[in-house]
């Protein structure tokens with residue numbers, strides 16, 4: 314496959330963006346992604362300025378037999394777009410967002426980050442469903458589904474896409490919406506980057522105002538099982554403006570916790586409310602009735618602050634490994650496994666083992682997510698009660714194996730209760746992971762779509778849906 318000596322003259326001719334080769338100024342910066350474990354060296358980075366650049370890059374990559382990766386925010390945990398020895402189509406210069414407040418629509422280029430979308434819509438009190446960390450890419454998040462604090466009210470990010478503009482594997486530009494290329498429109502809402510390069514998303518916007526409320530009640534993990542079961546039982550009746558959350562892990566020197574609670578294992582239950590905070594506070598008594606927390610964090614904040622509050626803790630340049638599950642039910646045994654964080658045997662654990670245990674979060678689904686029939690979009694498992702993500706973060710490469718083993722052990726302890734996984738939470742599960750993300754009939758339909766739109770599997774650096782092999 315490709316080497317570091319690809320002749321890029323043909324690509325550079327008429328290319329409006331910048332083509333970077335190993336050794337060029339900026340090459341190392343632009344091959345770096347969110348997860349510091351990713352250290353791959355593309356032969357060519359094509360920093361595209363528009364859809365014509367994207368089309369030229371796709372054709373160039375194919376002509377030269379290069380593996381092609383497509384980069385938006387660079388937040389896929391494995392850094393999928395960074396093609397070792399291949400071509401990385403870097404969409405990040407394509408980050409424009411145009412808003413029509415009267416029509417409640419936003420047109421978002423394929424390389425934009427979530428923060429750009431939120432910042433462009435919030436001056437009008439508008440928003441659409443986006444993820445919880447503003448430096449995540451609109452591209453990867455939306456194509457895989459797109460879970461966020463507005464999803465229970467307005468559906469996933471992908472449910473709010475009115476149309477896509479896409480560059481195909483042949484370098485043609487097509488549009489997909491409910492009537493034009495409707496098969497592709499179905500597949501792009503949850504099927505990931507398997508079918509082409511999306512150069513523009515058209516989103517529906519909603520009048521959500523600018524206010525939000527954050528609630529977290531903290532408990533020692535050993536006292537939290539009953540609380541967490543009670544929290545789970547409240548999810549079914551929760552208003553759609555509320556997204557229930559839970560967390561377990563080791564605290565840091567967070568200013569919202571007293572110093573005595575820094576650097577110790579804790580669990581939290583709570584919710585995020587988008588809208589009038591006083592209305593959101595009405596849910597608090599039900600949560601407080603579950604037990605006596607060691608600390609409470611209840612905070613009014615702007616929607617924009619909500620959307621950026623985890624930007625630092627979820628920042629770049631750390632080593633990372635994630636494991637995810639979807640749960641249709643979350644029985645008490647799952648609650649206990651969640652709180653144990655995959656510790657093999659608590660009594661036998663050494664401090665070093667305990668320090669390796671990942672933190673994990675739960676986020677409630679339901680509401681508008683479940684209003685959409687499961688076969689309406691490629692996104693699957695709409696009946697999910699809660700999503701689980703175990704997120705390991707560390708900095709010393711010597712800890713890589715232990716950290717990843719601990720996260721795998723944790724996920725394995727919960728797997729018996731799980732019913733699938735979110736494609737955007739997959740890491741190195743490979744084909745079995747893709748089969749967990751999409752039920753069999755969905756995968757058959759996605760494969761047929763792949764056969765039609767990308768029969769040569771040009772777009773394979775993703776959670777891949779391979780085409781049917783041709784004779």
Ligand code: FAD
Pocket residue numbers: 347382383384385386387388389390392393394404423424443444445446448449450451452453454455456457458459460461505506507509510511512627737738774775776
């Ligand atoms: P990239 O690594 O740039 O892209 C990932 C893949 O997406 C690429 O390999 C490509 O196949 C495809 N792709 C990206 N853009 C395009 C495009 N324009 N056209 C075609 N293909 C494209 N998910 C949620 O649903 N909700 C959350 O709140 C959430 N929070 C997160 C927070 C953090 C800190 C992280 C790291 C991830 C989070 N995720 C969340 C998961 C996230 O949705 C995925 O990691 C997603 O892949 C990130 O998209 P990206 O564009 O940043 O990634």
